[in-house]
Amino acid sequence: MFPRQGWGCAAPHSTRSRALHVTRTSPRLGLSGSRLDGRGLGALGARGRLGGLGVRCASFQSGEEKSGHIRAGRNEGILFFENVFPLRLQKLLGIPFASTERPPNFLNYIISPTVTGTDPSAIITKASEQHNLSIRATETLLRLKEGGAFVKFTHDGRIPTSEVEKVLKQYLKEKRIKPWWSPWRRMHVSLVKGRPWVEDLFRLPTPRVRVEFVAPEPGVEPVELSQEKLYELFRPYGKLNDIIVQPPDDKVLPKFAYLDYSKIGTAVVARNCMHGFLVGERAGGGKGGTLLRLKYEEKIKAHWIRDWIVNHPRIVIPILAAIVAGITVAVFDPIRTFFVKAHITGSLKIKEAKWYQWVVGYATDFIPWHQKHHDDEGMEAVWDDRKDNIEQIKTWLIETADTFIIVQGPRGSGKRELVVDQALQDTKYKLILDCKPIQEARGDSATINAAAAGVGYTPVFSWMNSISGMIDMAAQGATGVKTGFSETLDSQLAKIWNTTGTALRQIALDQRHKDDKDAHLGDDEWLEAHPDKRPVVVVDNFLHKSQEAGIVYDKLAEWAARLTTANIAHVIFLTNDVAYSKSLSKALPDRVFHQIPLSDCSPPVAKKYVMSYLDADVADDPPPRDGSPKVIPSETRTDLQELDTCIDLLGGRLTDLEFLARRIKTGESPTKAVNEIIDQSASEILKMYVFTLETENRQWNPEQAWLLIKQLAQHDSLRYNELLLSDTFKTAGEKTIRALEQAELISIVSSPSGRPSLIKPGKPVYCSAFKRLTQDRVLQSRLDLAILTDLVKVENATIDKCEGELLRLSEISGQPSLISGRVQYLLAKLAKSQRAVEGYEGEMVGLKKVLANEN
Template sequence: MERSQLRASPRHWSLGSRPLSLQAGENKTGHISAGTNEGILFFDNVFPLRIQKLLRIPFTPQDKSGGFLDKFLSPSITGTDPAKLIEKASSQKSIAINPTETIARLKEGGAFVKFTHDTGTPLSEVEKVLQEYLREKRIKPWWSPFRRMRVGVVKGRPWVEDLYRLPSSRLKVEFIPSEPGAEAVEQSQEQLYALFRPYGKLADIKPQSSDSKVLPKFAYIDFATIPRATMAKNCMHGYTIAEAEGGGQKGTVLRLAYEQKVKAHWIRDWLVNHPRIVIPVLAALVAGITVAVFDPIRTFFVKAHITRTWHIEDNWIYKWIKGYANDIIKWHRRPDDDAGMDAVWDDRKGNIEQIQTWLMETADTFIIVQGPRGSGKRELVVDQTLQDKKYKLIIDCKPIQEARGDSATINAAAAQVGYRPVFSFLNSWSGMIDMAAQGATGVKTGFSETLDTQLGKIWNNTATALRSIALDHRHKEDKDAHLGEDEWLEAHPERRPVVVIDNFLHKSQEGGMVYDKIAEWAARLTTANIAHVIFLTNDVSFSKSLSKALPDRVFRQISLSDCSPDVAKRFVVTHLDADVEDDPPPKDGSSKEIPSQSRNDLGELDTCIDLLGGRLTDLEFLARRIKTGETPTKAVHEIIDQSASEILKMYIFGSDDADSTKHWSSEQAWLLIKQLAEKETLRYNEILLSDTYKSGGENVLRALEQAELITIVSGPNGRPASVKPGKPVYQSAFKRLTEDTVLRSRLDLAILTDLTKIETASIEKVENELLLLSKLNSTPAKLAPRIQYLLGKLATSQEKVEAYELESKGLKKLLGEEF
């Protein structure tokens, strides 16, 4: 009977249609039992440990699998049949071991084998014989060429459940009382080590924390490998530790289960706990993504902005439709702003041709067009000189400089060149992250970027786009196709795009860094022959800023002044006639009335223009007022009165307030106004010698020039030579202000009060020194010249104070009598 069961046992290994026996234990109780002279062995490496992935456990029963696996994984084929191994071992080792039943454990890669043995043969001897046999033969299945089969005697009561509990290298060992009412004893690490070390290398033993209230008590045992853990679990589950072994009076039962070693949030915890590694790596990844992904996109958008790829006005279909519509509907009305400019361009034709000539030459230097505000610099360069230039980039520094905050500045700079996408809001976030990281790690991570760095990225991407545009004109069929890119750009200055930087040095006292970055970037464009650069500026001291970027170059400069009286008159007259010329003819058939021919008051223009000057913005304002029906004389006087009011508001009133940001006092501004009302030009150094300008006089004059009250004219060698009104109309406005006796008396009184304070302070200083000299016991003869000098200075200051007081009395009397 036993031999027939042995021969029939291989049938239980069929992975095809025949079921595997006892997959859920005897009578599906989950347990198997052994009688007298019977024992249970567990063999590992009988099946692949991960076979449950192929069998889709637990989605299908474990005892049903595809028949195709029977040809590859059946133990009878792979040589891992435990029954046959027992039979061979018993015959070779001369020991009576007869297998009676087998139970496959597919998900654990092993099998249980029930066997009978002689009464005189202990289980430990059976285990030792089989282990020696497997160690000698080193049986290895084809799927595991480096790990041999092992065997162990089941000491406890194995649980052969078919639940979806996958093996792991960690076992949870619970300590259970052997009978109800008894007390289980928690085992120490040394005792657990002695029990489980025979089954394989242990990685760690973690007992339950002493303050834990969880019952039953437990401990974690980590094996080095999963097969060692499966062997220990199947051999030691249900093992009873006797009293002699430390299991207590009634004994302690071990209940084992697999515990998945899954640490919750371990990725997050590692990232949080290693900021010195994570933050620099994160910064590098962000920088790498920006360069690899966003930089090409941004360069593409900048290039599209310069070439006007998406501007509908440049589309040939739009142009064709617009031209067709113009042929049907006749409208030739020009904007008011363009009317009359032809006279100005005729006068400045030489400047236009000069700039066009410079753009055809290979000269790595800047072109500077300098002139007061309202002199038509932008119109001269953009609308006239570069009218036929296809590729031009116009950068207005005014919105960049007037932006408040780093994010707004970055957005303004990006908008000028079409740089997108812009993540300016991340600039403040990255700064906070960098500060937090510095507090955590003690060092700066470089995650945040300064405004300087962000602007540098914008200008660098723009330079890349400009270079690409310039090289787009290069073809393989050209005669100089053999030249390198740099040599080709140098040989073809006419192919380079033009960069126009408008409002350069606008509020220069506030934006040094922004202008320095623009100047450095422009210098790279010119020296690398990427583009021509034209600066438009109101500041006469532009050379100080630009010389830092190109210290060894001579700039090409054009200075625009106000229009001559003849050109100014033509501008106004043409401006008046422009609207009438575009109007339809009268319905009665009469000819149009041209203002220059029909109006009798235009003869006043000669006198009016002498008062107004040749500033284009003022002339255009005059023309608009005349269009409304005012006479030229009345219009000019209105403009002068308005300018006088602006001067008082901007330069006089509020200058001495505590919260004022002006760098001059009302007395200093009024002194210039009063003197310029009498003379059109003042000597620069003469102003500095006046008592009112003794303290910080040059800084005050530069501030007033920046505020456009005055214009400082350079003389030989570029030194300041003279001072003129900031606008021609200011000359008349200054005279209008000085004609107001009450205003003049009030401000003159303020000047006299200020001068009196200055002389009084000088007298006190002299008196203190004389007092010090008088305390000497004897006056040396050599001090006599010093004493005479001090006495003379004292007398001079006293005379000035008396004169100031006398003049002040007259002014106070006038202020008390008139409104």
């Protein structure tokens, strides 16, 4: 246990000895306060007497009479003891003890010299007794922030002070006194040669000491000491790493030099022993001498961190990239996985919570005037017709076959409603990924945001993609190697979909219980054995505008293939493109896909759909107050007899049928509603395919679109290869036809072997719209005139080629008979083109008359 006594200066235990002994005193003489030191450990300066022995203890850390200096008189000397207190204590605790008169009391029991055995006065007493020296300690000045203490002593003058220093050094070397906080480093003592400055400023020691050369009195010119002289004066106090003198061209006064010690402790000793030391003329200090003034200097290398980073980019940049990647994986990936899971399970959606649905249902039943709105009015007839397709999809979802399910059909055929609202109605975990907003997004950032929003991936820093790209380019230009900061659009999308795959796997495995019969199975085996527990991913609008970004769809198909083959989820593709197998076969080349083709409704089903739509609200209407039966529109309206003819004109596309039913429901007759729909479709065709002003991104011209419209108005379908033989489609004809199919003006029907066979209108209503357009004589004359103009240009170009070749043949000398066949061929071809031009121009005359005479 630590003794409860304090520590301070005390009278010697032998009156016959002239040496001063420091002994333990009462607790009041300890660190917290003393009659001797007045203020304790943090106080120095006040003087007192103990037992009339003349022993004085400095109590303030500001020197004698708070002057900041200690004076040594005749037959007196000053010693500095190092390692009396922990050197880093003041910095560690963060308490400015130099400006505090009362340090914490607990230090009395931790670092008191009487506890640690580092009491300087006691060491002097023991050393004097051992070596029979006549020295007496008269005053002790503690330096807590420097970890040492000054001790003023007196002697009889028979021995020099340097001999006292040697004796004490030898004593400490033999005894090897070490405090408990420094088991590897013992105490040291040195004789103070200068006039120490014992300031109580909050300045902490450093290994670097600044030595300034000043004049001892006005009118004396100081001398700048050389490195050799500085080494001679300061090397005895410890190992010097470097001596840095002031540059010759430096105008800073006074002149100075830097001493870099290897340890802080040696710098402390040198500063306290040599401050105020006067270098005489013989020692190289000039005629009047040179006074040394020492102070601690922070050794700061300006911007060394920045300079190291700038000078080592090949090391720093990969490290930063690794740190960023590590933070992303360790912090953001789990957060994003959580949000994707919440998006799929709906745990953060209030409207999908059971309690919310219960409250809404209860309120709906309680409030009698609240009516339920049906978004799928009349769809029962369609679902009855497609019941086999619905059941087939449900059956595939409980099978273990790891392949895709593809539902293909034209736009507006009800693919999404069939799968999501019917086949997956009872599926708890499903993810709907719509490719349309991803494909229609402009720019990489918008595409990344659209893909992240589709799966609930958050947080997403899409704006960082462009910034990191610029950083990567700058770093590559500086270092010559890629840093890996920037990521391509494909890698960003792959990261989003891979995180989604991780969330889907966790959702599937969360349904596993410890008490299951097959709980012993591994995760992969359990997923393979329970296909009904897998979530369902529905990829809607697959291959939407596929000609603009096929790579995105390829990556999406590869991700879907990984989900399917790893038994993580079932994947259903909804597409309008008939050539979907080309893209999906790359991802699963050894699988046979489950396919469901959807076509337009048959006329009986279409009529039933319209009738059901009209009668859908009758069940929710309150009964008449007079007790009469409800009025059913399909039974009371007489104009519904026109439906058969109208549906033949309109076709069986669900979107068109719903539009027709809504117009009839507002009070229009079926014939008027169909005519309005046909006229609207005709206007859309002219605007989108014929009169479009923006022709830069369009891969067809108005003449090609009009030729298809004109021929499809006359025939229900066209032969694909026959159309390619026409002069209008002679240049890039197949590419133009595919572009018009993607724009949904036409649809291409393939043969059983997969080759393009027939061309039909893109929508059933377009057939009637095409006929309506061709009945406009002015429009037909204008567009036919444009077609004939193009044909005339083609024939004139043929005539020019034939004439040019005939001219070159006529220049052959001798006119050999071997070229007569070629000449006859060219003449016949020229005559044929000439007859065609004459026929086209004759037709153009009639068309121009129509344009001139009719509005």
